[in-house]
Amino acid sequence: MRILLVGAGGVGSAAAAIAARRDFFQLMVVADYSLERAERAVSGLGDRFVAARLDASQADDVARLCREHGITHVLNAVDPRFVMPIFDGAYHAGADYLDMAMSLSLPHPTDPYTKTGVMLGEQQFGKAVAWEAADRLALVGIGVEPGLSDIFARYAADHLFSEIDEIGVRDGSNITVEGFDFAPSFSIWTTIEECLNPPIIWERERGWFTTAPFSEPEVFDFPEGIGPVECVNVEHEEVLLIPRWVDAKRVTFKYGLGTEFIEILKTVHKLGLDSTRPIAIGGGKSAVMVSPRDVLAAQLPDPATLGSRMKGKTCAGTWVKGKGLDGRPREMYLYHVVDNEWSMREYGHQAVVWQTAVNPVVALELLAQGVWKGAGVLGPEALDPVPFLDLLTAYGSPWGMRDQQPFRAVTQAAREEIAA
Amino acid sequence: MRILLVGAGGVGSAAAAIAARRDFFQLMVVADYSLERAERAVSGLGDRFVAARLDASQADDVARLCREHGITHVLNAVDPRFVMPIFDGAYHAGADYLDMAMSLSLPHPTDPYTKTGVMLGEQQFGKAVAWEAADRLALVGIGVEPGLSDIFARYAADHLFSEIDEIGVRDGSNITVEGFDFAPSFSIWTTIEECLNPPIIWERERGWFTTAPFSEPEVFDFPEGIGPVECVNVEHEEVLLIPRWVDAKRVTFKYGLGTEFIEILKTVHKLGLDSTRPIAIGGGKSAVMVSPRDVLAAQLPDPATLGSRMKGKTCAGTWVKGKGLDGRPREMYLYHVVDNEWSMREYGHQAVVWQTAVNPVVALELLAQGVWKGAGVLGPEALDPVPFLDLLTAYGSPWGMRDQQPFRAVTQAAREEIAA
Incomplete structure (x- = not known):
C-alpha cells in the first residue's frame, strides 16, 4: 500500500504519527499547500514518509502526484472544500480514496429550513457508478464522526x-x-x-x-x-x-x-x-x-x-x-x-x-489486509464493523x-x- | 477659503453636500483613495467642487495636493488611523487643519484598565507649539461628538x-x-x-x-x-x-x-x-x-x-x-x-x-468670516460657542x-x- 495523505494540518499530522507505528504500508507521501508544514508533519517519522507540495484545489495536481509516487490510496485530510478535486484526482490516477468529511451541501434556494438542496456527499454519490465500474473504492466519511x-x-x-x-x-x-x-x-x-x-x-x-x-x-x-x-x-x-x-x-x-x-x-x-x-x-x-x-x-x-x-x-x-x-x-x-x-x-x-485521525488509519490497515474490501462510493457502515472495532482496540483506544x-x-x- | 476635504465616505460626502449650499469658500477639493468615490461625492454640486485621488496615509501626498490647489484649510473626514499624516501634510503645506476624531490612543502596556498609555490626541497636542509658532490653526475634534x-x-x-x-x-x-x-x-x-x-x-x-x-x-x-x-x-x-x-x-x-x-x-x-x-x-x-x-x-x-x-x-x-x-x-x-x-x-x-458633517462646515464658515480665529492645536471649547450655535440654527438644525x-x-x- 502506497498512501498519499493530503493535508498536514491537525488531523493529517496526527494520522501520519499514528500510521508511523504500523507496518501495513510501504510509503506515505504527506502533501500540503505549505511544503514546510508537510515537512514538519513527516519529521522524525522515518524513511517511509515523504513530504510534498500540493494545491488540493487542482484535481490534475492530485492525479500527477499519485502517478509520480505510484499511490494506491489517497487519504484526504483537508477541509471539505477540497473534497471534489481530491476525489476526482484519485479516480483519474486509479487510486482508492478515503475522506473524513464529504462534499459540501448547498441549501434549498427558497425553503432552506424545511427542504434539502444539494446534500452532503451528493456530488460524490453522483459518481458512484463510475467508481464501481472502475472497481475502485471511495470510502467516504471514515473519521470519527462520520466514521x-x-x-x-x-x-x-x-x-x-x-x-x-x-x-x-x-x-x-x-x-x-x-x-x-x-x-x-x-x-x-x-x-x-x-x-x-x-x-x-x-x-x-x-x-x-x-x-x-x-x-x-x-x-x-x-x-x-x-x-x-x-x-x-x-x-x-x-x-x-x-x-x-x-x-x-x-x-x-x-x-x-x-x-x-x-x-x-x-x-x-x-x-x-x-x-x-x-x-x-x-x-x-x-x-x-x-x-x-x-x-x-x-x-x-x-x-x-x-x-x-x-x-x-x-x-x-x-x-x-x-x-x-x-x-x-x-x-x-x-x-x-x-x-x-x-x-x-x-x-x-x-x-x-x-x-478523528485514528479511524482512517485503522481503515487503511483493514484494506491493506484485505479484511475490508469493496468498490464504488461506500460509507463506513457498508462494511463489517467487528474487525474495525477490534483493530481500534488493538491500537490502544x-x-x-x-x-x-x-x-x-x-x-x-x-x-x-x-x-x- | 480653499478647502481640501479628505475622505468621500459617509461624513465627507455629507459635508460636501452641506457646504454646497453656502458661499463662504471658493474651492473644495474632495479627495479619496478611490477617485470614483470622490467623483460621486462632488457630482452635481457645482463647479466649486473638484474630485482628486489621494493616499491619506502619505503626509507628502497631502501636502502636494494642498500646494497644487492653493489650499487654505484641510478638513479630515477619514477614519482616525489617518489623522497624523493628514495633520502633518496640512502643516507642511501651510494650511489650517480641522478633524472630527483625534490621533489614536495606545493602552497602557501593563495596566490598561486603570492607567492611561498614549492618549487620544496626544500626538497632535505634542505638536501644538510648532503650530502656534507657525501661526496656523489645527481645530481638532469639530464633528458632533467631539465637536x-x-x-x-x-x-x-x-x-x-x-x-x-x-x-x-x-x-x-x-x-x-x-x-x-x-x-x-x-x-x-x-x-x-x-x-x-x-x-x-x-x-x-x-x-x-x-x-x-x-x-x-x-x-x-x-x-x-x-x-x-x-x-x-x-x-x-x-x-x-x-x-x-x-x-x-x-x-x-x-x-x-x-x-x-x-x-x-x-x-x-x-x-x-x-x-x-x-x-x-x-x-x-x-x-x-x-x-x-x-x-x-x-x-x-x-x-x-x-x-x-x-x-x-x-x-x-x-x-x-x-x-x-x-x-x-x-x-x-x-x-x-x-x-x-x-x-x-x-x-x-x-x-x-x-x-457629524454639519459641524465642521459651520466651523469653516466662522473661520472664513473671521468670527472664529486662533493658532495652535485647539479644541472646539477653546472658541466662543454662541456664534457657532447661532449659525448651526441658521443651517436649519x-x-x-x-x-x-x-x-x-x-x-x-x-x-x-x-x-x-
Whole structure:
C-alpha cells in the first residue's frame, strides 16, 4: 500500500504519527499547500514518509502526484472544500480514496429550513457508478464522526437490536483551553459549516429534510465523567450515510456545542463572518480578495497547536433506540472517549484531532489486509464493523457501550439542573 | 477659503453636500483613495467642487495636493488611523487643519484598565507649539461628538453654571435599519476603536484614568421621543478636550450602545476580530495580508448607503451638573437631535453622518468670516460657542436644552423598567 495523505494540518499530522507505528504500508507521501508544514508533519517519522507540495484545489495536481509516487490510496485530510478535486484526482490516477468529511451541501434556494438542496456527499454519490465500474473504492466519511459513529450504528443493527427506532449520533466534550478567551478545539471553518448550514434529519416516511440551525436543543449526559452538555441539531454526514445501509426509522445528529459557543456562532452569522464569498479589502490596485470565514479561521489559534493547553475528554458516540434481540425495548449508547492528557502523552496530538485521525488509519490497515474490501462510493457502515472495532482496540483506544435506559432519568435531572 | 476635504465616505460626502449650499469658500477639493468615490461625492454640486485621488496615509501626498490647489484649510473626514499624516501634510503645506476624531490612543502596556498609555490626541497636542509658532490653526475634534458636545460644555460654563461638578456627554438613538440582522449606522471601525479601547475619565483630583470597557452602565432618557437607552463608558475625545479649557470636577463620555450591540462587540473582541494587526490569509506566494477589523468593516453594509432603510432619530448632547448662576443646584442636558427622515429628505444623507458633517462646515464658515480665529492645536471649547450655535440654527438644525432635574425620577423609573 502506497498512501498519499493530503493535508498536514491537525488531523493529517496526527494520522501520519499514528500510521508511523504500523507496518501495513510501504510509503506515505504527506502533501500540503505549505511544503514546510508537510515537512514538519513527516519529521522524525522515518524513511517511509515523504513530504510534498500540493494545491488540493487542482484535481490534475492530485492525479500527477499519485502517478509520480505510484499511490494506491489517497487519504484526504483537508477541509471539505477540497473534497471534489481530491476525489476526482484519485479516480483519474486509479487510486482508492478515503475522506473524513464529504462534499459540501448547498441549501434549498427558497425553503432552506424545511427542504434539502444539494446534500452532503451528493456530488460524490453522483459518481458512484463510475467508481464501481472502475472497481475502485471511495470510502467516504471514515473519521470519527462520520466514521466510527457510523460503524457503531452498523454494529448495533447487526449485534444488539432486532428493530431500530432512532439512531442519534451525539458528540460532546468537557475540554477547556487555558489562556484563551475563545479557542475552538476543532477547525472553526468546518464547525461553522456544520453548525450554520440547515441541520438535516432522516425519517423513513419523510426521507431527508432540514430544520433551522440549532434546533431541538437537548441535554445529553456524556459518559466517563464528561457529564451533561447542551446539544443541538447540526448538519452531519451520518444522517446522509446511515440510512443507505442501516435500517432505522429516524437518524439524527446532535452536537454538544454548549450555550456560549451557540451564541458566538449566532453572532458570527449576524455579522456575515461565516460567509465564504471573497470580498475586496482596501481600494484600487492594492485591494485584496479574502473570504470572511477564512479570516476568522486565521485569526483564531490553530486547534492543532493547543494540545498542551487543553484539558479534558472528548466523546463521540451513537445512541440507538429500538427493540433488543429479545424483542424488548432497548437503548444503548456506543461511544469512544479520548482523554487529551493521554493523546498528548502517547502521540503529542490533542484529543479531538487524534480521535478523528485514528479511524482512517485503522481503515487503511483493514484494506491493506484485505479484511475490508469493496468498490464504488461506500460509507463506513457498508462494511463489517467487528474487525474495525477490534483493530481500534488493538491500537490502544478501546470503545464502550452504556445501557442508556437508566440514564434517561439522570438526563432529565441534569436538564432541570442546567435549566435552573 | 480653499478647502481640501479628505475622505468621500459617509461624513465627507455629507459635508460636501452641506457646504454646497453656502458661499463662504471658493474651492473644495474632495479627495479619496478611490477617485470614483470622490467623483460621486462632488457630482452635481457645482463647479466649486473638484474630485482628486489621494493616499491619506502619505503626509507628502497631502501636502502636494494642498500646494497644487492653493489650499487654505484641510478638513479630515477619514477614519482616525489617518489623522497624523493628514495633520502633518496640512502643516507642511501651510494650511489650517480641522478633524472630527483625534490621533489614536495606545493602552497602557501593563495596566490598561486603570492607567492611561498614549492618549487620544496626544500626538497632535505634542505638536501644538510648532503650530502656534507657525501661526496656523489645527481645530481638532469639530464633528458632533467631539465637536458640538464640546461647544455645549463651553456654553454651559459661560452662560448657565457658576460651578460644574460633572460634564457627561451622552449619545443615543432609536434608529433601526430595515432588512438587516445587524447594520451599524456609523463606521464599525471607529465604533470598535471607541468601545473596546479602555474608556477614559477625567477627575480634577486624579487627572485622566481608564476603566474596563463597558464600565458604569446607566440608562439615560434621551429627548424628543428617543427614550431610555443603556449607555456605557467609552473612550472619546471630549474627555481629553473639555478639561483643557472648561473648569469641571469630572468629565465622562457614555455611549448609548444598547444591550445587543454591547454583546456583539464583546464577541467580536473574544474572536480577535477587533484586531488591526494584518494577518496572512492563504498560503505560499498567494497569501494576502489583511486586518480582521478591516474585513469586518468591509463585510457589513456601508452605513452611508443605509439612509433609505433607516428610521428614527439620533441625539448627541452634554449633561452638565453643578450650581446655576444663582448658586443653586442645577442639571441641564444640552442636545442636538437629527431625524433621519428629515436629513434624507433635505440632503439625501442619513442622520448620523449628517449630524457629524454639519459641524465642521459651520466651523469653516466662522473661520472664513473671521468670527472664529486662533493658532495652535485647539479644541472646539477653546472658541466662543454662541456664534457657532447661532449659525448651526441658521443651517436649519436647531439645538435644545432640557432641565434635567425632573428627569432623574423618570430615568430611575426607566432603569427599573429595563431591568425588569
